[in-house]
Amino acid sequence: MPSRPPFRKILIANRGEIAVRLLRACRDLEIASVAVYSDADRAALHVQLADEALRLGPAPAAESYLDIARVLDAARRSGAQAIHPGYGFLAENAAFAAACRDAGLVFIGPSPESMAALGSKTAARRLAQAHHIPILEGTVDAVSSLAQAQAIAQRIGFPVMLKAAAGGGGKGMRLVASAADLPSAFALAGAEAAAAFGDPSVFLERAVLQPRHIEIQILGDRHGSLVWLGERECSVQRRHQKIIEESPAPRLSPATRAAMGAAACAAARAAGYYSAGTVEFLVDADERFFFLEVNTRLQVEHPVTELVTGLDLVQLQIRIAAGEPLPFAQADIVPRGHAIECRICAEDPEQDFMPSPGTVARLVPPAGPGLREDSGIYQGWTVPLEYDPLLSKLIAWGEDRPQALARMRRALREYQLGGLRHNLGFFRRIFADPDFCAGRTDTGTVARLLAQPPPPSLAPDPAWQDAAALAAALATAAALPPQPAAASTPSHWQRAARTEALR
Amino acid sequence: MPSRPPFRKILIANRGEIAVRLLRACRDLEIASVAVYSDADRAALHVQLADEALRLGPAPAAESYLDIARVLDAARRSGAQAIHPGYGFLAENAAFAAACRDAGLVFIGPSPESMAALGSKTAARRLAQAHHIPILEGTVDAVSSLAQAQAIAQRIGFPVMLKAAAGGGGKGMRLVASAADLPSAFALAGAEAAAAFGDPSVFLERAVLQPRHIEIQILGDRHGSLVWLGERECSVQRRHQKIIEESPAPRLSPATRAAMGAAACAAARAAGYYSAGTVEFLVDADERFFFLEVNTRLQVEHPVTELVTGLDLVQLQIRIAAGEPLPFAQADIVPRGHAIECRICAEDPEQDFMPSPGTVARLVPPAGPGLREDSGIYQGWTVPLEYDPLLSKLIAWGEDRPQALARMRRALREYQLGGLRHNLGFFRRIFADPDFCAGRTDTGTVARLLAQPPPPSLAPDPAWQDAAALAAALATAAALPPQPAAASTPSHWQRAARTEALR
Amino acid sequence: MIYEIQIGEAVRKLELTRDGDAWSVALDGQPLPADIALVAPGTISLLLAGRSFTFAYASADPSSVWLAAAGHETRAEVRDPRRRLAQRHFHLTGRARLNAPMAGKVVRLLAELGATVEAGQGLLVLEAMKMQNEVRSPKSGTLVSLAVAAGAAVATGQLLAEVE
């Protein structure tokens, strides 16, 4: 790659692990990075690692990370030339992209026009239909009333899926099994959509049962060249949100993969798309695929594709935004091996994955061959209640899927994360599941797992229990008077050492 | 790869980062790992991470890690089927490999016979000569007397290099500029060799000035198939020991690379070699290469090759030891990108890299795209005085050399390691050196760097100095009464919090 | 020292005796040959019959410890003889006194005076060093007294609230 930095300074309009990942890419390109933060994030890792940091406002996102005026003002004050929005917050907000352009700032992402064309699910469905990309039977436009919804549902037949027109991430999404359930589901979905995206409109489509969620990564430059970088299998979801993603997708024929790649590129080209983007599909039991939506931004799970292709998608986004051409063609992309990602979240799998913030009392991440971690936390950090519970992304690479899974199992075993509830234990369970290990996953995998009792093989043996009891006794013996974990664990030992030495 | 574990249980006859790396490979293959430890290592990371751990003996290596009888006894007690020796200690001891065989244990490495044939520098030189592999003019046999050494030196002309016949790692190695320096150098080299390898014999060869040190990774199975996995450039050395290794080697023509690979395979085949090994060469300014020696073991810097080839050399060693055939042929090996490694050591670059053990008061390793770390330490660990100062290996991968170097720079910047002297700062300096960045390195690089004053660009700016002074004041304000770093840093804050809250 | 350790349903009796530098351990009355190393703050290494267990731990509250080793996690309830008295006091009065586990600032109250609270429910949030910690109710009952207001600075051990 050319060594001339494409920009002098970039503002990172995000927080958490993605802000850290973005500023690392800036550093690799010798570009100064500007972090922004809310009052809840003054001590956050992205503020610590950035070259510069500016306060946006109070903790609520609406007054900080979602406030376009404050973000643009920070960019102005810092002298940044470009803004990277990451994912979430303002990343898919066409008005923000336009405002950046008006303010003379480069928005690192697609044009406002293609965001508008692909960002709304209904608009995207129309575009897909126009280009003969298969979509699920249903409404192309948002449904205006419950009555209309009932009529359409009757026509295409239950079960149907209600979805927010304006956004993704499972918010405003409802599976409706029968006509009786439709009224309440319609109301709830609309309310959720309004709360999440400021737009209550929802649309309706046929529900595919036990579908697989497979998406295509696309990347285009501002000069009309566009490629696809393989697929990601993202069927392992809870609360309609992905927790495990991998590439390549198990049990997907090369023909289907190629057809999906071509369809994704067709949709993107139709919208004059550039920068990184993701086209999501549902794949049914017969490997028929249906266009779902386009994420006009960097995806949470982009590292999976980076490990398989060897490319740095964020560095490429930055170079593309600066007007550089894609440094390779479709034929140059040679995937290697298999990569899989776990989204480590502050949530309680035993309580329906309720977010459960707290203080990271203990953090020793795994290391060694085949691992990468994109983390936004550190030992001592108190996870704020205001934002997404995603703490870190753990990614394992292997020559093949079994090796990648084995390395992830090893990493999950080494990972020490204490002081708050998290889903590491749940991942250990998934990675021990025979269906998952055989690549037999669909969007119902998590629900089916939770319906079964955990396999005895996962329970610690009696010797472990004895050792744990002894450890608890020793910890207590050394820890009088006890204090909360975060601050005082170390002091236990000083006190222990003193008492011991003085005996 | 086949999923059946090649062994049930493996004993790891080593310590530090390599013991940790080996047991991780065992875990990836679902093989139980047995750690061994001396009294100095009871709390070491490899003991913490292994499935089982057995005490060998007192701290001195001769009574623990080098004691064949104790190691074999531990293997017997644990019921291990195989032993991996790592590097150093017993790794290149043919007698140990034979003793394993006699004890019915699989030695994970080459046969005792090929170790004997290639392990001794003089034997290896004879073998190379027999197969028309270029070697440096000098003695093929150990020199018996000073007089003989003087005679030979006069014949081939000064400067000459004295080397221990029995081992490597720079011990027993002396560059002799003139006849006057020979007597003392001869005595010292012999003494060092005796101390290090129990064998005082040294040999003598022409010294190449400003040579590059480039080595070829080889890998063979027990059925006669053998491949080479590219080269590693290892010229950046201090005290004749490598501190930076990378692959591919900059400024090396494909023709020379191929010729070196062929020569390496020829030497290995001649000795019926199997498992992983490394053939070391000197390359002069005109790209002429000279056979140096063969390391009949896993190399410290093997991760560099793993990142470029995508192979796991330790897993392959284990499968080969179990009798499995190589799962690929030479043509299947497709290198990707560039990898570079820094050996992080507890040593003081300002005092001639003197080892300086101590307690790891602070450890926050870097993370993110393109990084791997094979570490043997943790926060709170006291590095023993008895063993090698190597703490950890930090490896960066990139699509090309500039990207790999940029990621390493970023990692060196993020790395927080406090409480003992280390060489991270020196690496930062090397990675800012124009010659190094242009790939112009030879075995004199470190000496030349140390001869210059550090470039001003590396010195922190005044704002940093002000901030540091403020941080020092805050740390002190919060830290009364002061205590040594390792144990008490956290307690500062509890005390600080109390005093603050009570004001 | 004798501790009763409850993990899940099972209760184990651990007896720790120091001899010199080392501990000797009895589990439910039987001697347990254990090689113990306190390797770092928050980390205990145990060798039991050759097996290596390295526990990371953090004490969540006075009577329970979070433990993790080899990919398993658990929360152990610890009954400590030296807290018997305090515990009996609980039983006599049925009133649990909450004292500040650390010095800091009360950033917000999570329950109102007179509220019915669950065991483990957060009553208020204490902040120190920009780190917030929830102080939880040791028992289910009614919040019968609140000794502090939001914004107040408290010292270690200071009474915060009582649950009856």
Add this chain to the structure above:
Amino acid sequence: MIYEIQIGEAVRKLELTRDGDAWSVALDGQPLPADIALVAPGTISLLLAGRSFTFAYASADPSSVWLAAAGHETRAEVRDPRRRLAQRHFHLTGRARLNAPMAGKVVRLLAELGATVEAGQGLLVLEAMKMQNEVRSPKSGTLVSLAVAAGAAVATGQLLAEVE
């Protein structure tokens, strides 16, 4: 509080004043607008004129602090007014008293009574929690007294040795 901080050759005067939750800072008499966050044990985050500095630190001995940020490391010598007395005492008698920085066990002596020692030279090794720490001489001179023997258990602050 006023501190004199020496980094390399340069000495800076830092004045710290608390107002409420925050510090106000003066550098060599001039107010320094700094946003300070003690983010975790051993970590201080400073925002100075928009620039972010995150310092990892560890105090190696009573009067010096190891600091690292953004790929630079330094050792700062701190003169603390509240230690003036002790320091003057040094100057008067020229005799430096070494007190145990932590409770622990003396595992070995590194210098003999009467030996000539360098500033920074290790005098003895103190072990606690299986972690060993060298106690170094604060000045060059002669080891005029040794108050402990190998194997002795010492409490924090206990006199270990004197160098004159």
